[in-house]
Amino acid sequence: MDRSPGFWNLLAKRYSRQPIADETAYQMKLAKTQTRFKPDMQVLEIGCGTGSTAIVHAPHVQHIRAVDYSKNMIAIARQRAAEAGVTNIDFEVQGIDAMAAEADTYDAVLALNILHLVDDHHDTLAKIHRLLRPGGLFVSSTVCLGDISKAAQPLLRAGSALRVLPLLRFFSADQWVGDVTAAGFSIEDEWRSPTSPSIFLIAKKASAAG
Ligand SMILES: C[S@@+](CC[C@H](N)C(=O)[O-])C[C@H]1O[C@@H](n2cnc3c(N)ncnc32)[C@H](O)[C@@H]1O
Helix, strand or coil, rough: CCCHHHHHHHHHHHHHHCCCCCCHHHEEEEHHHHHHCCCCEEEEEEEECCCHHHHHHHCCCEEEEEECCHHHHHHHHHHHHHHCCCEEEEEEEECCCCCCCCCCCCEEEECCCCCCCCCHHHHHHHHHHEEEEEEEEEEEEEEEEHHHCCCCHHHHHHHCCCCCCCCCCCCCHHHHHHEEEEECEEEEEEECCCCCCEEEEEEEEECCCC
């Protein structure tokens, strides 16, 4: 069940002005992703926020469908894409659970800083796997709150329970890698941040030939 679009609607303007926490890591992830892109690729980004990453990737692929359940995030994303003259992204106000899509549709699915926020990431992983074509890529950057200090966790859990914070899920990077693998992906590239509880993965759905 999509619980927290209101939180992200309120935050959208401030979020759009926030500098990237680790610019070097961000550029490295963009570069790793773009080496996998091809000009004819159909890409889906879930939880695209203000669209910045989709806009950077757009010239490297044929089309990006970028969805986010916050209408204010999507309004900013549309404005940014128009200002950048980018025309091959369709931004949609859409929750991941409700999002309709055919199986075997996308060459790549991006999920950046989102999968610790969904109700059941196992369901979302299964959906991503279904939507990808055989051989398709799943690119994720995921906050692993199970790896933050045990002292900090209760505060976040309480904030989430009281709805001052969005829905938050707590799992470790090791659990995350296990869950992605169990969902049917093989991990091709893994990078763990030395400064934050974040893990970047490029994973692949098996190709038709296996
Ligand atoms: C932390 S922000 C990350 C935004 C962007 N991917 C980035 O890396 O800057 C999380 C985004 O996910 C969106 N989101 C969270 N849960 C969602 C859901 N179930 N369906 C669609 N969007 C969701 C929020 O509205 C928010 O824009």
